[in-house]
Amino acid sequence: MSANLTPGPFGTSFTDLLASPALTVLRMAALAASQDDGIDEDSLDLMYEQVAAGVLADLAPEIIWRELARGLSARAPSRMLRALRECDALAVLLPEVDALFGVPQIADDPDQVDIGEHLLRTVDEAARREAPFAVRYAALVFNVGKSDSPREHLPVHYRQVLARGVPRIEAISARFGVPDDCLDLALLANAECERVHRAAEMRAGSITAMLERVDAFGQPERFEQLMTLCTCDFRAYPGRASRPYPKAAMLRAALSACRGVDEAAIATDALLEARAQAVAAALQSRRWEA
Template structure:
């Protein structure tokens, strides 16, 4: 007999009293033909998933899976009407994700998910957890999502994650899937926990070695009381997250100092020239994980010019104009706002400086607005023509920035 159950995140978050926006369903005792006969539209290629004819919600036939090859895609799925709800739930990653609910609202919890919710534990359902390396990322993301509620990863689950990494399975992760999980994790309430969890199971060194390399690299304690560069990266990420959920900004805040890991150890704790050293590392990171263009461009801009932003009041007016031009601020003002937020996050991403003022942002924004008050038409009105228009426009904007600086400092 066909039976339908609400499953996954909606059940979990309903039990937690946590907001959720999507609902997924499992159908037991049905076939693709019976689903299609009821008006459902099949969309799954690897296994039968159907869209409800009116709600558009996803309904999946109960299924089992068998590992056949390394990596995320190395599975063969099987579905037929004899597969039970318990058979389907046991293949899921965590006990808190292996609960279901009947249409009448009765909870079905064969693997102790409710107890783990109550005890705030992220625990794997079965040994099948180790067959899918993506689950390392998912557990780290859930740890970031629920950390503020007191959740932690069970010791046995963290041990299993460590074993997965040691087996080499993490090396088979598909770049796009890694980025998808990372981007979602960056927007969670405690995004630093995502990175820390990956590091705890040794996955960070495999998946994101550029970030892992930052840990253990010292910085000058007078400027960075946290000393460790990896800790500074995570503090900067958290500072950015307190101001935005824009994943471009969050990614840039996390990777802005990658070049400090490339500083010769003989020069530690100083990091002269780390800005330029960061650029190829960011490019490498973004290529490997297929990071979107807008994220890469902002990360490069922040890495290249965050020190100039911190020194904004010391810069010549002409240098301020060049900075605004490099940021493409006159065509893309939103990029300037993102850049300034990231630089503020960098300044606040230091132990004891979490609430520090950052007047440089207001100054550079004012400089941009002063420049925008002067347009090419104002120059042509003076009779200037040809190539001289750009030169004269720059001169007038530099003069406006000089005047602003005198009034500000």
């Protein structure tokens, strides 16, 4: 987690918390993410009453972000998000995320999952893997374009990436002043995560084009963060928590093969083809040669 994102110390006094019911709601939810148990029912009832009274309306975005970042950085971010949802605070603070609960998405077994519940498992998997903060933030928001997909298409989601996903991710990030690296990865995941999941169906040229499109050569650290996020997303589906994610290993092998191409000896317009041939050889399958 970068220095400018590190949540401040738990230095807020008890008096300050009593004087700011809104901060109390957020702080209790954030603390839940670092505890073994959730928030007790009496506390949740009090938080619900405070939210219903409108205490969150005038809370400064930087204060909201500080507590959200604190919870996302903890070992079980889902506990914060569940607590915020149970007291109706999530609908006030992150309506784009709250709207994902109850929306179906295609899966294997079972054949559908609730996107909101899937999101909770994804952020917890990111925490379990001690993923960088940018990965955790991307896991939180990269699916927000799916909340209002046409009902006749569900559980499949069409046109959610550019038409709905991008503007919502940008709006959330602008609202809280989210750092550029977090916004950048969230937008990249919105555009590419599902394509990464389908990498085994691609030919070598398409894989190479993907690596170039995500700038895996120029930004290898961001590429690794994307692979981590896709791994977390994969493992969040039922029955996959302990399974390896072969698409990430496959794309890393493809990237390594591309790096073995002598760029200086190849004309620019022939570089993509040379890299594709290297990928086909590295993956050792004839179906990737064309």
